[in-house]
Structures are given as structure tokens and as C-alpha cells.
Amino acid sequence: MGDKAGIVQGMHAGDPRAVQTMLASQTPFWSLLAASVLARMQGDFTQSDKQANRMVAYLEREGGLRDLEPLVMYAEILKAGNAGLAGSWKDWLVALHGLQGKYEKPLRDFFRIPSLKFINMDHITLNVPTEDLPTPSVDWAPVNHVDYVKTLQKKAVPGINPVVPVLINQQKVDAVLDTGAFISILPNEYLKSGGFKSIGKVSNSFDAEGRSDTGPLVVVDNLTIGKTVFHNVIFQTTTAKKTILGLQILKQFPHFHMTDTGVTFGPAAEYDCHRPMLLSSDPSANSAYLVFPVISDQSVRYAYLDSGNIGDALFFEHVPYFSSEEQKQATSFRALTTTGAGTFLAVYRPMTATVDGVKLTGKVQKALRHIPNLIPDFLLTSALLQHGSFYFDFPTHTLCYK
Incomplete structure (x- = not known):
């Protein structure tokens, strides 16, 4: 069947446009999947679960539907990911435990995305019972x-x-x-x-x-x-x-507020942010990112906030290749990775963009990407804290930059 609708890619990229298009479609399965995914992207994990359950009920009524098992499995993985996003790490591990070893190849084949990753789900080995x-x-x-x-x-x-x-x-x-x-x-x-x-x-x-x-x-x-x-x-x-x-x-952290000098949070902390949250994630929610629409050159791109990306560039972009001019100008730089410091080739370019109504003029750092993935390849760095503050609050599904 494949991901013709772009729903799976949209959730990974944090881009709601294809998901919203399918939400209005007359195709029962895809519209229910889109509803579940869009609710997840907006931080409403209860609604996402509700739509995933409706999707499973529809599939069970259509018992002779081809590829029934991987579709039901995908709904269960979405619910497991929601458990981790809405609750604690324990909720996440317990929900994932019964799904391990069953889904990766059939779902890659079904969505026809060979590089589709369900990172860590089959690679977490517990040495204690979930209880x-x-x-x-x-x-x-x-x-x-x-x-x-x-x-x-x-x-x-x-x-x-x-x-x-x-x-x-x-x-x-x-x-x-x-x-x-x-x-x-x-x-x-x-x-x-x-x-x-x-x-x-x-x-x-x-x-x-x-x-x-x-x-x-x-x-x-x-x-x-x-x-x-x-x-x-x-x-x-x-x-x-x-x-x-x-x-x-x-x-x-309730009412989380990140500035250029520190952070404030807590149930009684002041909080003035009302824009609906936008998240990107993989289905199992081993990865999840806060996403902001970025307007540049009269077009919209979606970027995730990477406050651990430290430097003087406002934006960071992974690219699969450099132009011949960029190859001549590229220099190596070192950056923190999960297993230590890595060395990469990068080039800087000027960039003007608007994030949440704040106009920013600075640089984008373009770096060669060595391994393919489905997470967004366009980032906002901690350098944006020199021009504004970030707010987010998961209980109210809100996030903003101002």
C-alpha cells in the first residue's frame, strides 16, 4: 500500500499539511490514521488513542482487508508511543514490552519506507520484569x-x-x-x-x-x-x-520558560503562551521534538527545537550533499553526539526567517548527513535564545517563541 498519503513521513517531519489533507478524505482507514497522528502532533494523546482505537475497530469490522495485521500493529505502536509521551518512562516501557520483535519488517514493507526506524523498540533489553x-x-x-x-x-x-x-x-x-x-x-x-x-x-x-x-x-x-x-x-x-x-x-516540567540566562518552571510559574503545540515523533515515541513553522523566502518549513545545538548559527540543516562551491568552502567542526564528540563537514550561509512572528537574521549551518533518517533535518539552535524565549507546557498542549 505504501505511505501514499504522506502521513507517516509527516509525523516524522513535524509537517501537518499532508496529515490535515488526509483528515478530510473519504478513505476511512487513512482519515482515522490521520486523525490519530494529528492529535499526537498537537499533544492531545488521549484523542490520539481514541482515534487509534476507532481505527482498530474499523479494521476488525473489515476482517478480510489485506494487510490487516500490520495496520492493527501500527495502531498499537501509536498507542504505546502516546503512553510514553503522555505519561512516564515506565508507562512507555510497559506499553512497548508486548510489541517487541513483531513489527519492524512488516511495517517497513507495508509503508514501503525501507529506512523507517522504530528506534530502540526491538533493541531495549530489560533485565527485570515490567511489574x-x-x-x-x-x-x-x-x-x-x-x-x-x-x-x-x-x-x-x-x-x-x-x-x-x-x-x-x-x-x-x-x-x-x-x-x-x-x-x-x-x-x-x-x-x-x-x-x-x-x-x-x-x-x-x-x-x-x-x-x-x-x-x-x-x-x-x-x-x-x-x-x-x-x-x-x-x-x-x-x-x-x-x-x-x-x-x-x-x-x-509545567509552564516551562527558557531564556538566555536560565529556565523557570513549576505549577505556579507565570506562563503566557497559547499557540497549539506541534510535535514530530516516530510511532513508538522513542524520539519526539518540539516543532516550529519557519517562514523564509515566502515558503514554510518545519524545524524542531534543538537546545543542545550550541553555536552562533541560528539554524542548522543536515544535507545529503554539498554543491561544488560549498565543497570548496566547507570546514570540519566537532559536535557532541550520544557516544562522544563527532567531526563533520559544514558550511555557513546567511539566512533571514520568521519564527512565531519574530524576524531573525543570521546564519544557517549546513552539515553533511552521513546516515539517512526520518527525523526533521532542519533545526532551531540555542542561539535563538539571544533574540527571544521559548515556552512550552504539555498539559495544555501549548508552545511558543517570543
Whole structure:
């Protein structure tokens, strides 16, 4: 059948246009799938589940429909991903557990997308029964304000470095607030200090150079940010030297406000943002990104916010090749990846664009992409914090830049 409607690609890219077109179609399965996907992209995971259940009910009524099994499976994977986006890491792992080993090839064949990835679903190996996984919880302080680590702002790398001081089991750690990552990352060296529960491993972690790593999954007893304490927090441990707090944690922060000097969050924190949220994700929600429409040269592109992308370029773009002129001008640069620092070829170009009504003039950094993927290839970097602030709140499905 294939992804003729562009729904699967649209969800990965964070581009709702093809999904909205199919929502109005008269094709029952595709319109129900579009409704589920669009609700997911708008942060309404309850509605997404409801539409996925309607899709399964329709398929079961059409019992003789060709390719019935992979379609039902896709609906179940969407619901499992919703569990992780709406709830905790434990909800996500429990929901995925029964789907492992059943879906990847049939769904690639069905959608005719050979590179379609359901990252980590078949590559998470738990060493404890799901019923023994510790239950996460949070002791919220009404309002929290945390400044970035000032010494890091003075280093040679230009731009805003959103690194905050946190406590991991009472050990002081500097952590990157990285909306471009989903699962949080902890360097292996911290395991020596204790206070961690091993729950399994991830065997297919790839960085942008295509290097593979096997990272243990651990649960941290306590993570303190500001005056708020998170209990039983999941991390993937790697050989990287930086601690990264990804969107799996950050999405839990109510009324999140990121500026050029620090972050504010909490149930009682001031929050003035009403634009409906837009997310990109893979079906299993191992990856998810906050997406903003970017208007440039009278056209709209969709870019995801990668606050861990630090430098002086406002925008970052992966490209499969350079023009001959760009090849002559390209230089190598180093960047943090899941398994350490990678070296890439890149070229800078001037760019003027509007993000949420804010006109920006700066540079786009174009980098060669070594491995194909379906995540958006156009990013907003932390340098935008020099011109405005980011807000997001998952309970109200809102996000904005101003």
C-alpha cells in the first residue's frame, strides 16, 4: 500500500499539511490514521488513542482487508508511543514490552519506507520484569528558577549554553537541557557512585557519524532541579562526557520558560503562551521534538527545537550533499553526539526567517548527513535564545517563541 498519503513521513517531519489533507478524505482507514497522528502532533494523546482505537475497530469490522495485521500493529505502536509521551518512562516501557520483535519488517514493507526506524523498540533489553520497574514520581516546588552555569558561557564556543546545576543522588552535576534528545544521557563514570538501579540496556544507539554503542539503562533514585525532586528517573549511560536531560524529562516540567540566562518552571510559574503545540515523533515515541513553522523566502518549513545545538548559527540543516562551491568552502567542526564528540563537514550561509512572528537574521549551518533518517533535518539552535524565549507546557498542549 505504501505511505501514499504522506502521513507517516509527516509525523516524522513535524509537517501537518499532508496529515490535515488526509483528515478530510473519504478513505476511512487513512482519515482515522490521520486523525490519530494529528492529535499526537498537537499533544492531545488521549484523542490520539481514541482515534487509534476507532481505527482498530474499523479494521476488525473489515476482517478480510489485506494487510490487516500490520495496520492493527501500527495502531498499537501509536498507542504505546502516546503512553510514553503522555505519561512516564515506565508507562512507555510497559506499553512497548508486548510489541517487541513483531513489527519492524512488516511495517517497513507495508509503508514501503525501507529506512523507517522504530528506534530502540526491538533493541531495549530489560533485565527485570515490567511489574518490578520502579514507579517514577515528582515532588514539585510551585516555582523554580535555575540559572545556567555561568562559567560555561565564557568558553570559546559562541552562543547560549543551556547547562544547569542539578543533583543526582546528592552529587553535583552540570546537565545540558537538550530538547533535541529524548532519552536522557548519563556518563558511565557516574555509575561508580551508586544509587542506580540497572533495568536493561539499549543496543542500537547511533550517533550522527553512524557509530554504534550499547548503553545500559539505569534508574536514578533522585534528580533535583531547582527546588523540585524527581524520583526514579531513567537514563541511558554512554561513553559521552556530558550529562543530558532530554525531552522525556523536560516534557514533565509545567509552564516551562527558557531564556538566555536560565529556565523557570513549576505549577505556579507565570506562563503566557497559547499557540497549539506541534510535535514530530516516530510511532513508538522513542524520539519526539518540539516543532516550529519557519517562514523564509515566502515558503514554510518545519524545524524542531534543538537546545543542545550550541553555536552562533541560528539554524542548522543536515544535507545529503554539498554543491561544488560549498565543497570548496566547507570546514570540519566537532559536535557532541550520544557516544562522544563527532567531526563533520559544514558550511555557513546567511539566512533571514520568521519564527512565531519574530524576524531573525543570521546564519544557517549546513552539515553533511552521513546516515539517512526520518527525523526533521532542519533545526532551531540555542542561539535563538539571544533574540527571544521559548515556552512550552504539555498539559495544555501549548508552545511558543517570543
